[in-house]
Amino acid sequence: MEIFSTGFNYKTAPVEIREKLAITESNYQSILEKLNSLDNVYEICVISTCNRVEFYGVFDGDESLKYEILKVLSQYSSIPINILEKHVFFYTGRDAIRHIFRVSSSLDSMVIGEPQIVCQFKESFSLAKEYKAVRHILTRLFDKALNVSKKIRTSTGISKKAVSISYAAALLARKIFGDLKDKSVLVIGAGEMAELAAKHLSSMGVKHIFVSNRTFERAVELAEKVNGSAIRFDKILEFLPEVDIVIVSTGATQPILKKEDIKKAVKNKREPLFIIDISVPRNVEDDVNKIEGVYLYNIDDLKSIVNSNIEERKIEAQRAELIVEDEVEKFIKWLNTQKVNPLITQIRDYADQLREKQLERLFKQIPYLTEKEKENIDLAFRSLINKLLHRPTMYIKDKASKEGNDLYIKIIEEMFSSKWDLRNKKQEKESVRED
Incomplete structure (x- = not known):
C-alpha cells in the first residue's frame, strides 16, 4: 500500500x-x-x-x-x-x-x-x-x-x-484608491472570507461598509461587527451607484452579478466602480469588465499582490x-514499520501456537493443578514469550524503518515460513509412505 x-x-x-x-x-x-x-x-x-x-x-x-x-x-x-x-x-x-x-x-x-x-x-x-x-x-x-x-x-x-486572499482584496482596494476614508464598500456574502475582507477594510478606515447576504440575519450580524449597515439581497443593484468598491464572496454556483444588470445600475454613476470577486466558482460575469467605468478583478488577479506581501515570510x-x-x-x-506488522503477527502467532501445545502437554502430565495454578503458569509463559520476542520485534521494526533493508526482512520472513517446519515435513513424508 x-x-x-x-x-x-x-x-x-x-x-x-x-x-x-x-x-x-x-x-x-x-x-x-x-x-x-x-x-x-x-x-x-x-x-x-x-x-x-x-x-x-x-x-x-x-x-x-x-x-x-x-x-x-x-x-x-x-x-x-x-x-x-x-x-x-x-x-x-x-x-x-x-x-x-x-x-x-x-x-x-x-x-x-x-x-x-x-x-x-x-x-x-x-x-x-x-x-x-x-x-x-x-x-x-x-x-x-x-x-x-x-x-x-x-x-x-x-x-x-497575517495575510490572506481577503486581506489581499482589501490591499488591492487601498492600492487602487490610496486613502479609503471617503470610500464606501459593499460586501456581498457573510462567510469567513467575506467577514475577513470586511474587517480588513474596516481597519483601513473606509467611510462605510454595507453588507448583503441571502440570509439577511447573517448580513445584520456581520454589519454589526464592522459598524456597517445590512441591506437586503434583492437591493444590491440599487446600492451599486452608492459605493466605490464591491467585494463578492458567496457560495453561489452561478454568477449573481451580470453585465446587463450592472450596466443599467451604474448608468448614471460618475465615479468608477471596482468589483473584486474572491468567490470560487466566480460570482461575477467576465463581461462586466467591458462596462465603461467598471473594473473587475477575480481571485487569480490577486496573485501579484499576494506575492508582494510574502517576501518577508x-x-x-x-x-x-x-x-x-x-x-x-x-x-x-x-x-515502513507498518508493512512488517503482518510478519510480527505471524511470529507471535507461531509463538502462541507453541505455548498452547506445551501447556496442553504440561497440564496432561500434572492434571492435579487448579485453574488458578494453570492460569499463573500460562501468564508466566506469555511473559517469557513477550520478553523473548521484544528484541527481535524491535530489530525487525528498525530494519523496516530504513530503506535498503529488504533483504533482512525477507530472511526473517523465510525463517518463520512453514516450509522450515521440519516436523511437518516429516509428517508429510510419513503420510506419503502410508499412501
Missing part, C-alpha cells in the same frame, strides 16, 4: 477549471463514495477550497488510479479527460506525504502562512471520517499533518502579519520546509 495525493490547485489549473471541479457540501458524499469504491483505493479524503480540489489517500501502487479518478471528475464536471490531464498533478510515496504536510502548513497556499487551510483540512478529514472513507493510515497521516502545521506556526514566524518558510522534510522522514519510517 502507498500514499498518494492528486488533484488541481492554483499552481496547476486556472480558475475556470477549478470552479467547475469545486466540490460542495451537497455533492461531497457522492464524489467521495465514487472514489472510495475504486478497486485500488483503500482510503481517501477530499479537500476542496477556493484554491484547490485535491484528493489524498492510500492505494495499491497502481498509477492507473490517476486515470480512474479523472474519469470520475470528468463525469462530474463535464470537462473532457484530455483537458483535465493537462492540469492534474499526481504524487506518490514521499512526494505525496511532503505535499500533504505543505498544504496543511500553508506552505503550498497562495498566501503562505494563511490560517484558513487548517480549519479546511480538519473539516475535510472529519467528513471523510464520517463517511468511513479513512482508516488507520490516513488518520495517522492527518494527525501528523496537523501536528506539523502547529509546530511550524509556533516555531517559525510564518504566520506573523520566505526566510521563515525555508525554516518551515526543513521541519516538513524532517517530519516526512519520520512518517516514512513509521509507514
Whole structure:
C-alpha cells in the first residue's frame, strides 16, 4: 500500500477549471463514495477550497488510479479527460506525504502562512471520517499533518502579519484608491472570507461598509461587527451607484452579478466602480469588465499582490520546509514499520501456537493443578514469550524503518515460513509412505 495525493490547485489549473471541479457540501458524499469504491483505493479524503480540489489517500501502487479518478471528475464536471490531464498533478510515496504536510502548513497556499487551510483540512478529514472513507493510515497521516502545521506556526514566524486572499482584496482596494476614508464598500456574502475582507477594510478606515447576504440575519450580524449597515439581497443593484468598491464572496454556483444588470445600475454613476470577486466558482460575469467605468478583478488577479506581501515570510518558510522534510522522514519510517506488522503477527502467532501445545502437554502430565495454578503458569509463559520476542520485534521494526533493508526482512520472513517446519515435513513424508 502507498500514499498518494492528486488533484488541481492554483499552481496547476486556472480558475475556470477549478470552479467547475469545486466540490460542495451537497455533492461531497457522492464524489467521495465514487472514489472510495475504486478497486485500488483503500482510503481517501477530499479537500476542496477556493484554491484547490485535491484528493489524498492510500492505494495499491497502481498509477492507473490517476486515470480512474479523472474519469470520475470528468463525469462530474463535464470537462473532457484530455483537458483535465493537462492540469492534474499526481504524487506518490514521499512526494505525496511532503505535499500533504505543505498544504496543511500553508506552505503550498497562495498566501503562505494563511490560517484558513487548517480549519479546511480538519473539516475535510472529519467528513471523510464520517463517511468511513479513512482508516488507520490516513488518520495517522492527518494527525501528523496537523501536528506539523502547529509546530511550524509556533516555531517559525510564518504566520506573523497575517495575510490572506481577503486581506489581499482589501490591499488591492487601498492600492487602487490610496486613502479609503471617503470610500464606501459593499460586501456581498457573510462567510469567513467575506467577514475577513470586511474587517480588513474596516481597519483601513473606509467611510462605510454595507453588507448583503441571502440570509439577511447573517448580513445584520456581520454589519454589526464592522459598524456597517445590512441591506437586503434583492437591493444590491440599487446600492451599486452608492459605493466605490464591491467585494463578492458567496457560495453561489452561478454568477449573481451580470453585465446587463450592472450596466443599467451604474448608468448614471460618475465615479468608477471596482468589483473584486474572491468567490470560487466566480460570482461575477467576465463581461462586466467591458462596462465603461467598471473594473473587475477575480481571485487569480490577486496573485501579484499576494506575492508582494510574502517576501518577508520566505526566510521563515525555508525554516518551515526543513521541519516538513524532517517530519516526512519520520512518517516514512513509521509507514515502513507498518508493512512488517503482518510478519510480527505471524511470529507471535507461531509463538502462541507453541505455548498452547506445551501447556496442553504440561497440564496432561500434572492434571492435579487448579485453574488458578494453570492460569499463573500460562501468564508466566506469555511473559517469557513477550520478553523473548521484544528484541527481535524491535530489530525487525528498525530494519523496516530504513530503506535498503529488504533483504533482512525477507530472511526473517523465510525463517518463520512453514516450509522450515521440519516436523511437518516429516509428517508429510510419513503420510506419503502410508499412501
